[in-house]
Amino acid sequence: MTDPRTGGPGSAAHPAPAPAPGATADLATVAAAVERTNELLTRVLAEVATTPSTHAIFADAGYVYAAVGRLVAGTEDRRAFDLDAEGLIEAFIDKARTIFPDSRLLRVYWYDGARRRIHTTEQQRIAELPDVKVRLGNLNANNQQKGVDSLIRTDLESLARHRAISDAALIGGDEDLVSAVEAAQGYGARVHLWGIESVGGRNQAEALLWEVDSQRTFDLDFCKPFVTRRTAYDGAGTAFAPGAPAHQAAAPSRDDVRFVGAQVAAQWLGSRGRDSLAELLPGHPYLPGSVDQELLVEAEALLGLSLRGHADLRRALRDGFWDHLRTQY
Structure with a gap:
């Protein structure tokens, strides 16, 4: 503090100059702006706190058919068994509801392959299900899916980037899905890997298991109700169960x-x-x-x-x- 006997600034002889009227107005404007900003931040934080979490399910149908078929029917050949895809999808939705109890479902993405990306009859039925989006890659001459992994990455990354989902349940096993997981996690989404119990060894890549936030495996008891093995055929080539008549009464309307x-x-x-x-x-x-x-x-x-x-x-x-x-x- 300046000694008043010296007559320096702040002394009785030389009082400190009062702030100019313009400076006072500027300070008031800044204070009002800060208060307004704090108010907006409070409102945004309150809105974020009350916004429900959202999850989506991303299912590689090729993996699902192969893994479930091998587990229940003993074969990966789709022609050897019937898969109740609708029932299985609904079981996945129900399981997600218990795992993410405070979250709402955005939709189920069902990735499959088709010749020239033209829906099969079965794929059309799946596409008609509520909250299910069928995304098609190509099938090559060996009936191998092409382009499915890139579709999964595109959807996962896009939804995570736009904050459309907070959690993703990924059903698949290909190592090529690692980049999709990393992309979604980079935008803050959590990725949970779901798999089908393997008969021997693993049916999911180790690199994929290392990258995800959590893992879950569905066992034989979970999958068995959705698979019917084609063990015999009538003269027209229609499959029927052992011991059942080839021609049964017409189904009800x-x-x-x-x-x-x-x-x-x-x-x-x-x-x-x-x-x-x-x-x-x-x-x-x-x-x-x-x-x-x-x-x-x-x-x-x-x-x-x-x-x-x-x-x-x-x-x-x-x-x-x-x-x-x-x-x-």
Whole structure:
């Protein structure tokens, strides 16, 4: 502090100059801008805190068919077994719901190969499923997929870059997917590798296992309900199960099955009560695995036939179930 006896700055003889009016106005403007910025930051942070997490499932169909076929049917040849792809996809969705309980599903990406990228009948049915996007690579002369890995990388990287997903469940095993994992992680997404139990050795590249944030393997009990081995054929080349007649009664219509779905829903609601209904509605159009299995068993008992090989009729069954529940809410 300056000695007042010297008459230096700040003394009684020479008081410090008052700030100019313009300087006071500038300070007030800066203070107001800082306060406004803090307010905006507070609002952004509050919005981020309340924004739900989002996850997506990326499934390499070639890996799924080969791994599930080898595990359940003992072969990777798609011609030797039927895969209930719809049921398996729904099981994946249900599993993701339990693993990411506070997250919503963006969609399932189903990557497969096709000649000239023209959808097969089966791929068309999968593409019609809600929340499922079919992405096609090419098939070469040896029925090998080409371009699928690059499609997975493009989608994973794009969604992570735009913050469209916080978690990615990747079902595959090719080492070429490592770059896709690294790209998504570079934008802050977590990548979880899902695989099918291997009969012998590994069916996923070690380099891929090293890069992901978590790993999960689906065993025989999980996969078995979705595979039917083609063991015999009738004269027209149609597969049927051992011991079953080659020509069975015609399947019921979609309307018939939809009506049965509504019947089961009425029984379910009567035994569970409206509180259980309120818990189901946020998951529409998906049903928890236990409820979906109960619906299928009850419907098959009422119809007197199995719906395991009729993906379109199972969709009608669920539609009828939901139709009844939504009218009661």
